[in-house]
Amino acid sequence: MKFVSHIKSYVKRNGRITTSQKKFLKKKEYDNNFFIISKKNLNYKELFNNSNPCVLDIGFGDGKLLISIAKKFPEINFIGLEVYESGIGNILCQIDENKINNIKISNLDAVEALNNHINDKSLFGISLFFPDPWPKKKHHKRRIINDQFIKLISTKVKKNGFIKITTDWSNYADIIIKLFDHNNNFKKAHEIYLYKNRDITKFEKRGILLGNKITELSYFLN
Numbered sequence: 573m574k575f576v577s578h579i580k581s582y583v584k585r586n587g588r589i590t591t592s593q594k595k596f597l598k599k600k601e602y603d604n605n606f607f608i609i610s611k612k613n614l615n616y617k618e619l620f621n622n623s624n625p626c627v628l629d630i631g632f633g634d635g636k637l638l639i640s641i642a643k644k645f646p647e648i649n650f651i652g653l654e655v656y657e658s659g660i661g662n663i664l665c666q667i668d669e670n671k672i673n674n675i676k677i678s679n680l681d682a683v684e685a686l687n688n689h690i691n692d693k694s695l696f697g698i699s700l701f702f703p704d705p706w707p708k709k710k711h712h713k714r715r716i717i718n719d720q721f722i723k724l725i726s727t728k729v730k731k732n733g734f735i736k737i738t739t740d741w742s743n744y745a746d747i748i749i750k751l752f753d754h755n756n757n758f759k760k761a762h763e764i765y766l767y768k769n770r771d772i773t774k775f776e777k778r779g780i781l782l783g784n785k786i787t788e789l790s791y792f793l794n
């Protein structure tokens with residue numbers, strides 16, 4: 573299932589890239605090891621050299637949460653998407669330092685990746701930790717989670733697969749809850765075991781400092 577055009581949920585920023593991030597971004601060997609940027613119709617078995625279930629993490633930011641979850645669950649494969657170059661550099665350093673072999677990453681836009689690279693009914697789960705809230709009303713059209721996006725992810729996750737979303741924006745949370753309530757493909761879940769006692773993310777810390785309420789949403793595909 574494809575949704576052809578969409579408004580981007582991010583604005584490309586030229587954030588500061590550290591010397592070690594640069595080193596990792598330049599290393600060509602990472603193209604085959606971790607970087608899956610241009611492969612269409614991904615075959616996870618070929619990619620990870622095993623048949624383990626695969627989870628897609630959208631917008632991993634500094635990558636710390638993704639690294640800690642991947643270390644805790646070596647029997648699960650993870651594909652991380654992040655459009656921000658310093659985030660990519662950062663996670664490449666952490667993958668190397670921790671000798672992790674169950675994470676592959678890409679700098680593709682998530683909608684593009686889901687449309688053209690991820691096969692239907694292939695994922696064990698999808699996670700979005702603190703997707704950009706685009707708080708101004710005039711920017712709400714940039715929010716990644718909308719009706720079309722939920723329809724798209726419902727085609728990519730396997731039966732009984734999961735969707736995990738967290739946000740510190742109550743208004744965004746209310747909208748997401750309504751969208752899932754109106755989509756018969758999903759049922760609410762209490763929690764997804766992978767994220768029980770998970771680490772707090774960078775953006776979550778910021779939200780907590782601002783006094784925002786953290787909403788955790790978990791769903792299973794029927």
Ligand SMILES: C[S@@+](CC[C@H](N)C(=O)[O-])C[C@H]1O[C@@H](n2cnc3c(N)ncnc32)[C@H](O)[C@@H]1O
Nearest residue numbers: 581582631632633655681682701702773774775
């Ligand atoms: C608010 S940050 C949250 C980062 C991290 N998950 C955390 O909790 O610290 C949202 C991240 O999603 C990324 N992002 C936004 N839209 C995206 C898209 N369409 N595809 C991939 N990444 C995206 C942004 O670059 C940003 O790093």
